[in-house]
Amino acid sequence: MRNQLIITALAALIALGGCANMTEEQRRTATGAGIGAGLGAVLGASTGGGGGKRAATGAVLGGAAGAVAGNIWSKRMEQQKRTMEQATQGTGVQVSQTADNRLKLDIPSDISFDTNRADIKPNFRPILDKFASTLVENPDTRINIIGHTDSTGGDAINDPLSVNRAAHTRDYLTSRGVASNRIAIEGRGSHEPVASNDTEANRARNRRVEIFVAEPQASAQAPQATQPR
Template identity: 50%
Template sequence: MLRCKLVLPLALAAALALSGCQNTTPTQRHTATGAAVGAVAGAGVAHATGGKAATGAVVGAAVGGTVGYLWSKNMERQKQELERSTKGTGIKVTRTDDNRLKLNFPADITFNSHSAVLRPQARTVLNSFANSLRRNPTTQVLIVGHADSSGNAASNETLSLQRANTTRSYIFSRKVQGPRIQTEGRGAREPIASNYTEAGRAQNRRVEIFVMESK
């Protein structure tokens, strides 16, 4: 009983700490939250069945960490639609490890440096994306804005969120409804290339859109 009391808070606290950490990605935070829930469930099962609390919590955390989103026929169809509509634009459409559909909008079609104004080519692609969302009203969307490191930390945080919000506002203007679309600004904290070159900074100055269908 004492081990159960000790292990459960430790497993839960560790997972929740990661889920709330500002330096983690949305994928990491979602996985950590699942792990926290799984740890609670696993330890509960172990206690109820007379097993070891430590084993139950670890197994539960592993299961919880893999509980993500549903990759359905609907999601696969959306992926294929978006691959066709973005072909030749430089936008990457991929499936993430936790079954989300990810669109990476590079700087050369989205925003100029230090700007949150959408470029015309991005609007064209977002028109197709909005059409896809209207055909799939049950999916949820997270838009994450990023900046390069050319500004200070505070201005980069603001700019990255402005880019995400600008993208969402444009999608809303295409008659996509409501709170199903959330935004987040990550500043310059998640570079995908070197910030020491213009080409690298251009890659880091981006918007990522995640589409997911809950289980």
Template identity: 60%
Template sequence: MPSNTRKISPAPTLLLLALLSLAGCANLDETQKGTAGGAAIGAVAGAIISSATGGSAGTGAVIGGALGAVGGNLWSKNMEEKRRAMEQATQGTGVEVTRTPDNQLKLEVPSDISFAVGSAAIEPRLRPVLDAFANGLSGQGNLLVRIVGHTDSTGSDAINDPLSKRRADSVRDYLEDRSISGNRIEAVGRGSREPVASNDSAESRAKNRRVEIFLREPEAKN
């Protein structure tokens, strides 16, 4: 008599476990989140690939999980220490330090400590922030920097575009003066095209007059 019992593929079960694992990461620090998330995703991928090629899904999950844990933890090893250091160095300055979805360290510098209206001269209160940032790059010659200058919507693009670029250039020049190679730094201006607030009030315009500094690792070459 034929059996109606159907063999259940382990992949959906592992996917559910991976999702539960990721959901449980809320109370972990960045290092633990990277490892747990990478392991969960790696386990699912390993199980699916192993099953599809005739191998053991369980063995594939173990191998995939181990590799995923290493991959998911790359941010932690290279960037987490710098994120924490910059958070400490910028306390009380208004600078926002975050990790971007693509694993870049981002410093968003508000206008009140960066540049005066219509000026590309670095304000004195920004200098200690840039000093701490430059110090964190000492001995880390593989890390790359991208500086993006922004303005509010006051004035025309003919004024705002070059002003935002000059602001980014000023930050780049400051870092170069502190022995950071210019070959590692990209400086661009976005004018008023990427606002983070409306330009309807003086307060919102001030939020849009900002500089963003990104730190990232170079892409791995195969």
């Protein structure tokens, strides 16, 4: 019974981490939950007594903890969130903490890019300037920039356009002192809409850039350098 629960938990990890329709955010959260579930089941079963029940309970608790185990939400991350909330107030940019402890900036097209263009608009630059300064102050974080488009134009246009928008955002941040090796970019084209593409207002919502900032737990827990004795 114990082995069956452990195998089930590990199988769930593989299935959750490999779902093709998941966004990157959902995939990372699900993978963390699967890892937590597997470890929880192993630990629950190994403690002896009530094996099946302990393993099942361990899987549930481990899954909940594993969803956020990969990143931490430090005081620096909280301060960065507050700073960006102040810097973007009234602009339409949405600043939030994700389920897997990442800072997310959701930037609509009316302040980021013109239709069918990847050039950064002038009113987007002050936001990126402030954002870059918070990234420089917290060098342990990693950044993922994802570009999106609406459904007009077809994949042949939208897919490279979304990548170019993410790339231009990255290049602007690096020009403000953020190390390029901290930044990953992706283009999702029109494949992950947040609204139907039936009206101009909804299409504008889908033309957006999402920026995720994560402070990996491994970086936060890296051992401090010590003086030789």
